[in-house]
Amino acid sequence: MGLELRDVAKRYGPVEVLHPLSLAVANGEFLTLLGPSGSGKTTVLRLMGGFTEASGGQILFEGQDITMLAANRRPFNTVFQDYALFPHMTVLENAGYGPLVQRRNGAKTAKLIDDTLEIVGLSALRDRYPAQLSGGQKQRVALARAIVCEPKVILLDEPLAALDATLRRQMQLFLKQIQRRIETTFVFVTHDQDEAITMSDRIVVMSQGRIEQVGTPKDIYFKPRTRFVAGFFGDNNLIPGVLAGPDRLQTTAGELLCTDTSGIRTGQDVLLCIRPESLKLGQGPVTIRAEVEEAIFGGAMTKLILHAVADRSVKLDLRLAGGQRAETPNPGDMVSLTYDPADAVVVSR
Amino acid sequence: MTEMRRRWLIFLGVAFVPALLIVAPIASFLLLSLFRAEKNVIIREITFGNYTGFFGNWTYFGTFLGTVLLCLEVMGVAVLIGYPVAWFIWQQKGSHRYLLLLLAVMPLFMSYIVKLYTLRSMLGLNGLVNQALLGLGILERPSQAFLFNQRAVLITMVVIYLPFVILPIFLALERIPRSLLQASLDLGAGSWDTFRRIVLPLSLPGTIAGALFAFVLALGDFVTPQMVGGTTGFTIGRVIYSQFGLAYNWPFGAAMATILFVTALIGILLAGYSISRQRV
Amino acid sequence: MRSAGDRLPIWITGLVTGLVFILLYLPVFISLLFSIVEIRQGKILWETLSFKHYVTLWSNPSVMGALSNTAIVALISVVVATVLALVLALYTEWEGAIGRRMLELVIYLPFLLPPIVTGLALLVASAELGLNRGLATIVLGHAVFVLAVAYRLVLTRLQALPHSLIEASFDLGAGRFQTLRYVLLPHLASAVMTGAVLALTLSFDETLISTFVAGDQMTLPLRLWAMMRVGFSPEINALVTLVLLVSIILAIIVAWRMKPRGQVEEG
Numbered sequence: 001m002g003l004e005l006r007d008v009a010k011r012y013g014p015v016e017v018l019h020p021l022s023l024a025v026a027n028g029e030f031l032t033l034l035g036p037s038g039s040g041k042t043t044v045l046r047l048m049g050g051f052t053e054a055s056g057g058q059i060l061f062e063g064q065d066i067t068m069l070a071a072n073r074r075p076f077n078t079v080f081q082d083y084a085l086f087p088h089m090t091v092l093e094n095a096g097y098g099p100l101v102q103r104r105n106g107a108k109t110a111k112l113i114d115d116t117l118e119i120v121g122l123s124a125l126r127d128r129y130p131a132q133l134s135g136g137q138k139q140r141v142a143l144a145r146a147i148v149c150e151p152k153v154i155l156l157d158e159p160l161a162a163l164d165a166t167l168r169r170q171m172q173l174f175l176k177q178i179q180r181r182i183e184t185t186f187v188f189v190t191h192d193q194d195e196a197i198t199m200s201d202r203i204v205v206m207s208q209g210r211i212e213q214v215g216t217p218k219d220i221y222f223k224p225r226t227r228f229v230a231g232f233f234g235d236n237n238l239i240p241g242v243l244a245g246p247d248r249l250q251t252t253a254g255e256l257l258c259t260d261t262s263g264i265r266t267g268q269d270v271l272l273c274i275r276p277e278s279l280k281l282g283q284g285p286v287t288i289r290a291e292v293e294e295a296i297f298g299g300a301m302t303k304l305i306l307h308a309v310a311d312r313s314v315k316l317d318l319r320l321a322g323g324q325r326a327e328t329p330n331p332g333d334m335v336s337l338t339y340d341p342a343d344a345v346v347v348s349r
Numbered sequence: 350m351t352e353m354r355r356r357w358l359i360f361l362g363v364a365f366v367p368a369l370l371i372v373a374p375i376a377s378f379l380l381l382s383l384f385r386a387e388k389n390v391i392i393r394e395i396t397f398g399n400y401t402g403f404f405g406n407w408t409y410f411g412t413f414l415g416t417v418l419l420c421l422e423v424m425g426v427a428v429l430i431g432y433p434v435a436w437f438i439w440q441q442k443g444s445h446r447y448l449l450l451l452l453a454v455m456p457l458f459m460s461y462i463v464k465l466y467t468l469r470s471m472l473g474l475n476g477l478v479n480q481a482l483l484g485l486g487i488l489e490r491p492s493q494a495f496l497f498n499q500r501a502v503l504i505t506m507v508v509i510y511l512p513f514v515i516l517p518i519f520l521a522l523e524r525i526p527r528s529l530l531q532a533s534l535d536l537g538a539g540s541w542d543t544f545r546r547i548v549l550p551l552s553l554p555g556t557i558a559g560a561l562f563a564f565v566l567a568l569g570d571f572v573t574p575q576m577v578g579g580t581t582g583f584t585i586g587r588v589i590y591s592q593f594g595l596a597y598n599w600p601f602g603a604a605m606a607t608i609l610f611v612t613a614l615i616g617i618l619l620a621g622y623s624i625s626r627q628r629v
Numbered sequence: 630m631r632s633a634g635d636r637l638p639i640w641i642t643g644l645v646t647g648l649v650f651i652l653l654y655l656p657v658f659i660s661l662l663f664s665i666v667e668i669r670q671g672k673i674l675w676e677t678l679s680f681k682h683y684v685t686l687w688s689n690p691s692v693m694g695a696l697s698n699t700a701i702v703a704l705i706s707v708v709v710a711t712v713l714a715l716v717l718a719l720y721t722e723w724e725g726a727i728g729r730r731m732l733e734l735v736i737y738l739p740f741l742l743p744p745i746v747t748g749l750a751l752l753v754a755s756a757e758l759g760l761n762r763g764l765a766t767i768v769l770g771h772a773v774f775v776l777a778v779a780y781r782l783v784l785t786r787l788q789a790l791p792h793s794l795i796e797a798s799f800d801l802g803a804g805r806f807q808t809l810r811y812v813l814l815p816h817l818a819s820a821v822m823t824g825a826v827l828a829l830t831l832s833f834d835e836t837l838i839s840t841f842v843a844g845d846q847m848t849l850p851l852r853l854w855a856m857m858r859v860g861f862s863p864e865i866n867a868l869v870t871l872v873l874l875v876s877i878i879l880a881i882i883v884a885w886r887m888k889p890r891g892q893v894e895e896g
Contacts (some may be wrong), residue, residue: 070534072537075535078531078535080532081528084532086546088550088627097533097536097538097546100546101537101542102536145532145536149536185405324517357727360720360724363724363732364728364735366713367732367736367776368735370769370772371736371738371773372735374751375738376744377754378750433642433645433671434646436638437645439641449646452654453653454884455881456653456654457880458830458831458834458879458880459834459873459880460786460834460836460873460876461836461837461877462836462854463656464656465868466660466853466869467656467657467660471656472680508652512653512655532675540635546711565742569744569745569746569837570837571837572836572854586745589745590745603749603753605706606746610743611744613741613742
């Protein structure tokens with residue numbers, strides 16, 4: 001059952017920030033709402049949390065309509081982007097705020113708070129005030145404060161945005177571990193693709209108030225269904241062409257193959273997407289002749305930037321495994337490229 | 350010339366004017382409080398006679414304590430009225446909010462003497478307050494109760510100093526991040542819990558600052574008691590003022606003003622201390 | 630998603646706010662009303678409506694004298710205070726290694742202390758120095774009083790100025806004076822102006838310090854006070870109305886200049 005949005009929309013006056021969308025979140029799932037700023041991902045989260053009223057549609061939890069339920073009556077808790085820790089309360093008081101205002105007290109609650117602080121590794125800092133904590137520690141307090149309420153769903157609004165890169169990676173792992181341990185649904189908002197891919201069970205990619213695609217990280221990464229998703233994850237190779245048959249397409253770089261053309265009619269303008277990791281040097285069932293523009297040594301990987309010989313405007317990007325004695329082509333070299341047609345995907349243009 | 354000497358010279362050059370215009374007058378007036386006056390002539394010998402005379406004479410010391418009490422009352426009433434007003438303005442949205450704030454703050458810029466005058470005319474025998482109460486049938490004939498007594502001083506001071514209380518409270522409320530209120534709501538708190546546990550503690554520094562303004566301003570006010578206080582509304586400010594006029598005992602007046610100054614300073618320090626104890 | 634119970638505090642505080650605003654602004658309307666019509670036995674006599682009391686003010690030499698004194702005092706003290714504030718703010722921001730806190734305390738003191746203390750201090754000092762009380766001492770009193778406000782505004786703006794801007798100016802070969810002239814002053818101009826208008830408003834209404842240092846000179850508030858001791862009259866109400874009007878206009882100018890801009894309302 002879990003949490004479900006049915007045709008939920010949000011308008012501010014004439015501005016439609018969220019077109020009607022439907023989405024189901026399964027219990028115990030780590031779901032990420034991913035998109036650039038202005039895509040509507042935070043609005044979806046605020047609708048779930050009850051901080052914004054929907055302009056239309058229904059929000060259900062375990063089959064119950066909670067659309068009109070106020071934030072303090074929903075069994076969800078939010079971890080805010082700026083942490084929203086109460087500055088005049090200690091770590092312990094912050095963590096205990098939920099039980100306090102819900103009039104839950106007694107030994108059991110005290111133990112729950114203690115245990116939670118233990119889980120997030122804050123037991124030693126329980127008497128500190130937020131101003132005395134580092135960014136990562138504040139983040140943990142915010143999480144502990146939500147967990148103590150034993151919510152059915154925890155909503156996280158870009159909680160790692162303010163942290164530096166190293167701390168961010170630590171916290172990603174930490175959040176994932178916590179989520180498994182407490183077996184609670186997490187709905188996580190981020191604009192960072194890597195973060196979404198590392199942490200999520202499923203990703204909802206959003207753009208301009210619409211859902212572009214919902215799927216597992218692998219699906220989203222290797223099998224984009226829309227042009228937006230195809231271009232959203234790093235240096236994807238996007239080759240424009242026309243679908244000429246069920247598994248072949250005509251491009252300026254020659255005839256190319258692709259097995260996954262579901263939902264696209266012959267004769268339609270398409271983009272062929274091949275991840276740089278799927279492109280290999282050498283001959284195969286389909287071959288592209290290309291000229292090396294640049295070879296950039298990147299440690300574990302060497303990045304090759306090329307263009308098709310048949311059409312210089314078709315830029316290509318591929319990764320070669322590194323290694324001290326690995327041979328890499330030099331700029332100006334002519335090479336053959338190939339890929340497994342099963343690894344490619346087409347999206348309409 | 351060393352760097353340090355250059356800096357000192359610049360400091361002395363810049364600090365000279367404030368020192369001459371502010372520090373020197375205060376110093377000379379503190380010094381004056383240690384002299385004594387005899388038949389309108391100031392005798393320049395150091396003595397604590399003014400201070401012992403003040404604390405030893407109940408007429409003066411009692412008036413002083415009464416004034417402090419009155420100012421605490423003004424402060425309390427002004428905060429009790431000012432807080433709800435600041436809260437209400439804070440609850441409004443967008444340009445509405447700033448318009449209301451402007452309306453609340455604008456009386457700060459209106460002439461003090463003019464406000465006194467209009468309030469006095471409102472509280473008087475033929476004033477609006479009496480007319481309204483007569484019209485409503487609450488009073489049978491105009492009452493003298495609203496003017497020329499301690500209560501009149503209290504009412505007038507509260508009205509005059511209210512904007513000084515509203516502004517800092519509003520500013521403190523406005524500094525509370527909206528996400529804190531949402532977080533409180535999210536964790537299950539109702540509006541009352543959120544107010545009591547989050548809004549009130551976080552707006553306390555501003556409330557203390559506002560209360561301090563009301564207290565200090567009321568403490569030194571000698572015109573309000575004179576205008577609306579009549580014979581019972583006697584405050585230490587009036588006593589001090591008369592020492593520089595009719596009574597013509599400057600050293601004694603200076604001594605009482607020094608005590609006022611120290612009382613205000615204690616208020617400022619206490620407020621500063623309790624604000625700094627807040628962890629915000 | 631608010632219930633009726635949640636609205637109750639809004640209604641109650643709204644009512645309090647309404648009453649307070651009536652209390653704060655009723656005087657303005659009453660003096661306006663009393664200055665143009667006669668009121669007898671609680672009845673407004675509309676047929677007596679006239680602006681003659683405003684006209685007679687112009688031919689009242691004591692009022693006009695007080696008005697010109699107020700204007701002179703306000704202008705000179707504001708100029709003095711603004712220049713002083715600018716110098717002091719530049720010092721505390723640039724050179725402030727020595728005595729910054731001390732200096733700021735001194736600057737703010739006349740504003741924090743009860744006016745009676747500031748007024749008395751200036752009175753005693755001028756008597757000690759053998760200065761005759763008059764316009765000059767009023768100017769000094771007002772300058773000292775409004776300095777705190779002007780200083781605060783200029784300093785806030787100065788602190789908002791990115792340090793790199795000044796460094797860039799030095800880096801490009803500008804001297805101290807040139808940096809001041811071409812980088813700082815243009816940037817500070819609007820804050821200085823706002824501070825000056827605010828100071829003007831305060832000086833225009835200043836009463837308590839003035840009573841001690843005015844000697845036999847009269848400013849407008851002092852003249853009003855003297856007139857009020859005699860009793861109520863339509864002429865006083867006309868003067869009161871004009872004084873209030875000027876204060877309100879000045880306050881609106883200040884508010885408009887200090888209005889927060891580019892506020893983003895979050896959804």
